[in-house]
């Protein structure tokens with residue numbers, strides 16, 4: 001059965017080519033359900049360039065092993081840019097992991113993973129992406145957990161020329177998500193339900209008909225480009241250091257086994 005629910009004027013459900021993706025409507029709360037027939041997802045109707053997108057999510061309670069709930073922004077095409085939050089489920093009582101990633105011109109491989117300082121299945125918490133010409137900041141309850149800075153002056157491409165949609169989905173990824181894929185989804189615990197509320201998209205809307213260059217010009221100089229947002233505040237830098245010291249469990253920056261050389265953008269960061 002199809003449920004098409006308008007939960008926010010800027011959001012619409014998206015449709016899986018393989019089956020009916022289910023979205024359960026609830027008062028002010030959007031519930032996305034994964035069972036052994038289908039997952040679920042939604043996307044924004046418009047694309048945006050720069051701004052801040054926030055959603056509050058309450059992740060799957062109890063046994064969520066094998067499931068991944070994602071919240072991300074992405075452009076389209078083989079050279080797309082993408083900023084990802086992926087919430088990797090776990091067995092009952094074991095912590096979720098939050099994996100973040102950044103794709104630039106179609107290339108990702110920039111994973112970081114952290115354990116949260118709260119149980120994300122007990123309450124709604126806010127997850128945000130702030131994007132401007134200087135930096136992409138991933139925030140959890142307004143605490144920065146990752147910054148991807150513009151290092152174009154070092155010859156490193158930065159995602160700032162493609163409008164992005166806002167997406168979320170829940171799916172089965174038990175081949176890799178939980179404890180490296182060792183723990184499989186226990187379908188006897190389905191349906192797995194992630195709840196959403198408080199969607200806020202505050203960015204520069206880009207009609208499909210506009211060319212990328214026009215968007216870049218039109219979307220320059222908005223509130224997101226004010227100097228105070230070109231880098232973290234001192235307080236935020238301290239928060240990020242705290243997150244990295246106490247909650248980060250994996251960082252592609254320091255994965256010597258995976259990369260022969262330190263990824264080029266990491267050589268220029270000073271953490």
Ligand SMILES: *[C@@H]1O[C@H](CO)[C@@H](O)[C@H](O)[C@H]1NC(C)=O
Pocket residue numbers: 088089090091094095096097177178179180
């Ligand atoms: C699940 O729990 C185990 C044991 O605490 C932990 O090692 C792992 O990082 C957790 N998260 C995932 C996604 O496997």
